[in-house]
Amino acid sequence: MSESVTKTLQATLVPPTAGKEQRLSRLLDTYREALHDAFDAGAETMSAVNDIVTPYDLPYQAKDALKSYVPKLRDTYNASELDDGHPLRLVNRAAKFDYSDEREYGYVWQVPQPGRGTNFWIPLRINPEQESLWNDLLTDDGAEPGEIQLQRHRTSWELHVTVEYEVEQTNSDYADPTYIGFDVGESALITGCALKRDVPREPIIVSGNRARHLRKEMHTTLKRLQKREAAEWRIDERFDYYQNALTDIVEKVSRRAVEYARGFENPVVVMEDLTDIRESLDYGKWMNRRLHAWAFARLQGRIEDKVRDAGIPVEYVNAAHTSQTCHACGHIGTRDGDDFRCQNNGCHITVFHADLNAAANIAGRVDPWGESLSWEPTGNDSPRDGSARDSATVHRETSEKSSQMRLTAFTD
Secondary structure, three states: OEEEEEEEEEEEEOOOOHHHHHHHHHHHHHHHHHHHHHHHOOOOOHHHHHHHHOOOOOOHHHHHHHHHHHHHHHHOOOOOOOOOOOOEEEOHHHOOEEEOOOOOOOEEEEEOOOOOOOOEEEEEEEOHHHHHHHHHHHHOOOOEEEEEEEEEEOOEEEEEEEEEEEEEOOOOOOOOOEEEEEEEOOOEEEEEEEEEOOEEEEEEEEEOHHHHHHHHHHHHHHHHHHHOOOOHHHHHHHHHHHHHHHHHHHHHHHHHHHHHHHOOOOEEEEEEOOOOHHHHOOOOHHHHHHHHHOOHHHHHHHHHHHHHHOOOOEEEEOOOOOOOEOOOOOOEEEEEOOEEEEOOOOOOEEEEEHHHHHHHHHHHOEOOOOOEOOOOOOOOOOOOOOOOHHHOOOOOOOOOOOEEEOOHHHEO
């Protein structure tokens, strides 16, 4: 039996010539201008977006992506403002790739441009761990392309290609699965929590202090070098150093996540669906940029890759309000730093570690049939995880002593 899996293929564009660099920059800048104009105009339908973006000098693949994307910004993602650093989005008809082992860089991508006969090819440095999927994409062997995103990082360009493919299900028919929720964040890179019979078991928290320190140091160092008008090669050298250090953190943390999951019987890893997290987060422009700076989806992707390679199933659930809902009773509470406080007087939870509470909620949002559940608004006391918790045969008395857990011992 097989299941459909979605993954993002990553590649870096080989440094383009000056002419191609100029055309790439113009394409990205024009797309962002059209995106902001359509958003600021309040366009809520594909037709309304089309009227705004038609005059822009963009390829049809970018205009079609805008027509689909802009209406979702407010209705689906509740975006109140746009970040300035949005990637260029293209529909799947821009997925035109080629391969030849006679080239220095075997894989190339045809970059769409406005007008007939203006497209150009550019070599790619692919992630070698994803080469089999790139081959499947090229040969139409079970891998279907989805949205494409192109992003500029200082002097480099990064390409993301969403692909959907079938994999054989492994360990999916567990009689008694152990759902393991992973919460990915800034203060704690990952918080893992195994949920057994609705009770958190043996949690793990990996601190984000090192990653935050690196990003702060990178910002300060690069800003200082730019003020001193240092040579471009020196700025790029320092930027690469920090990026490599952050990549090393991602690899080590994702390995720890797999080791943690392997420690339980019949594990099923559960993570939040962070699709379009840039739009769904709204803590003000400054805080949004801080959060967006850390590649949540990148860390999640590496966890998923390694977990699946270990034969462990992965599920994704709705990310809404996992940090604000009590994992024990489902009521909305408050978060104060690392502490979550439940407001339900009848619940045995008073103070709990906030990230652990979120991880427990993530694990609990998978129903017994393996389908993730949508989050219901507060005010409804019915259980949200499909388990009919309120009618359970095992009665649990409310603890006379309030439950408090801050998990200092589990923090790295």
